[in-house]
Amino acid sequence: MTDSTFPAIVENQAGFTEVSEVLDWLTAEVARFKEQLASTGAVLFRGFPVSSPEDFDAFSAAFGYGDFTYKESLSNAVRINFTPRVFTANEAPPEVEIFLHHEMAQTPLSPEKLFFCCLSAAEEGGATPLCRSDWLYAAFRERHPEWARQFAELGLKYKIQMPAQADADSGQGRSWCSTLSVETVDEAEQRLRTLGYSWRWEEDGSLITTTPAMPAVKQLPDGSESFYNQVLAAHLGWKPVGEDKEEPLTFGDDSAIPGEALVELDRLSKDFVLPLDWQEGDVALVDNHRVMHGRYPFTGSRKRSVVVCLARDV
């Protein structure tokens, strides 16, 4: 199922050629775009003169959301900052698919809004699939009420291995020092205690953490429910953890999630996916609570450069 309003598309009808003109116009119109975002879950701005991380920083700042920096986040991806608010989406290699997820929904700290900006499109592939999680959960609940009830009632636990040193070739390669914003083992353990995580250290210096039970379903302001979690990305993309190859994802009571339920969620999600095929200068604003995103693999000699800015409601 698709909806012509998802994502909403705003084009440069006034023919702005200067960023300063765009910023004046945006500031005047921002309430309208926030309303569009609330009803559609994503708004794509196309054809505007946004060509550098600095332009994009100013464009996203015009919306007046609060900052959510990579440094303070518990994101597992290796990223590179361009400005204090703007960084690479994920440094994972081109052939690696990033499966559908809500940004940082596997941690207690996640941004409410995401801005993406395409500075350079891939030659082939590299689209960002978007998927409405409220539509997905409604369809899943209708077909499989018992599984849907289990997710909603039990929640989820995520198990992650954080390397001692950053590994840019992995979608989850951020070191534990960087992830937890600490420098020592003691500081790491103090931070984990505060977060309610359990953990253990491996011989290679890496750290395996398990979250407390986290909600799998989020109530949205309009009364709908969103499948707000990392289930698809973890099921399809995360490796088994540690020497014992432990499952990276369980229900919140540590019981196993039925494999058929995961297969069905993956199958069903494809009915709701819209690939965002990037053009240079595109800016997409995404409601992270309602819409999942991912990244398709890409090829070609030109570097795909899609940068992000994370934001919180204020």
Ligand SMILES: [Fe+2]
């Ligand atoms: Fe992401």
